[in-house]
Amino acid sequence: MEETAIVVAQEPGIAWVETRRRNACGACSQSAGCGSALLSRLFAPGANRLALEDGLGVAIGERVVIGIPDGLLVRAALIAYLLPLLTLVMGAVLADWWQLAEIEVALASIAGLGVGLWLTGHLTGGARGRQRYRPILLRREPATPTSHRASGTAAPRATPPQQPNPEVSR
Secondary structure, three states, X not given: OEEEEEEEEEEOOEEEEEEEOOOOOOOOOOHHHXXXXXXXXXXXXXXXXXXXXXXXXXOOOOEEEEEOOHHHHHHHHHXXXXXXXXXXXXXXXXXXXXXXXXXXXXXXXXXHHHXXXXXXXXXXXXXXXXXXXXXXXXXXXOOOOOOOOOOOOXXXXXXXXXXXXXXXXX
16 A cells, blocks of 8 residues: 655655545535545545655655555454454354353353454564554656645646637527
8 A cells, every 4th residue: 555645744764644535425416415525524634744754855845655564454354343343253252162151151252352352462562563564665756747635636637728608699
């Protein structure tokens, strides 16, 4: 997963980059009744600022590409979401298999969820392992006059000149 960012500050060996937060949608014709569009309006887009290790020697104002390896992102999502859910269900299934009372099945589910959350922290490395999931500077973005990716705006389209309608001018 990659994102374009702009270098906004520097420290020795560190580049502070800023990315634009984008709405989930907004171009859809259904945006009036869409939950994502409503949330987008509540949490207006802004900027995310990150301190990243500068292995490229970038300059302030330069556009760069930052990213996280796709496999790592999928693995982290599976661990964070699927593992606690599976242990919750396993707790309920085991308690039901042991023919425990309904309240005990519910408590076993909660205990399974707790075990899953603990395992998630253990497998991801907890606070020490966060560095593994941080984005890194991948490369410089080539300077192009039509690059609108960092601003989140669509590239302007060339429109042909309008021909006068002969029926309207009469």
